Amino acid sequence: MHNFRKLEIWKKSILLVTEIYRITNTFPNYERFGLISQMQRAAVSCPTNIAEGSAKSSNKDFARFLEISLGSLIEVETELIIALNLQYLSSEKYEELLNYIIELQKMIYGFKNQLEK
Numbered sequence: 001m002h003n004f005r006k007l008e009i010w011k012k013s014i015l016l017v018t019e020i021y022r023i024t025n026t027f028p029n030y031e032r033f034g035l036i037s038q039m040q041r042a043a044v045s046c047p048t049n050i051a052e053g054s055a056k057s058s059n060k061d062f063a064r065f066l067e068i069s070l071g072s073l074i075e076v077e078t079e080l081i082i083a084l085n086l087q088y089l090s091s092e093k094y095e096e097l098l099n100y101i102i103e104l105q106k107m108i109y110g111f112k113n114q115l116e117k
Contacts, residue, residue, distance in 0.1 A: 001054065001055060001057070003054070004050055004054040004055075007050065009069075009107050009111055010047050010050045010051060012100075012104050013046040013047035013050060013069070013104060014047050016043055016046065016097075016101065017040075017043045017044055017046070017047060019097065020040060020043040020097075021043075023083075023088075023089055023093065024036040024039050024040055026088070027083070027088045028088070035079060035082060035083060038075075038079055039076060039079045039080075039083070042075040042076045043076050045069070045072035045075075046069045046072045046073055049065045049066070049068045049069040050065065050066065050069050050108075052065055053065025053066055053068075053069075059115040060115075060116070062115055063115045063116050066108055066111065066115070067112070069108055070105060070109070070112075073101050073105050073108075077098065080098065081094075
């Protein structure tokens with residue numbers, strides 16, 4: 001069992017959630033039940049699955065939750081592309097978030113591979 005609060009991937013994913021909430025608060029109000037809700041739920045899913053997986057009794061089970069977390073990051077990435085296309089965020093902010101997500105994905109993949117050894 002791992003202490004999720006000490007995992008760098010969990011800490012970084014919490015920061016991503018915070019930033020997603022910040023940017024979605026600038027989206028048009030009519031997106032409240034659409035893109036805003038979807039992006040926030042996908043972002044929250046990442047650290048939530050890391051935390052839940054850390055409580056599992058086997059590394060194999062934890063690795064499965066990390067896969068789900070990675071899927072959530074891909075979902076956020078897709079939603080950021082949509083937000084960019086709709087001009088809800090600047091290309092600079094998009095690039096900043098995309099780079100952060102890619103870095104986090106690499107870290108989670110690396111940690112997952114360690115667990116599976």
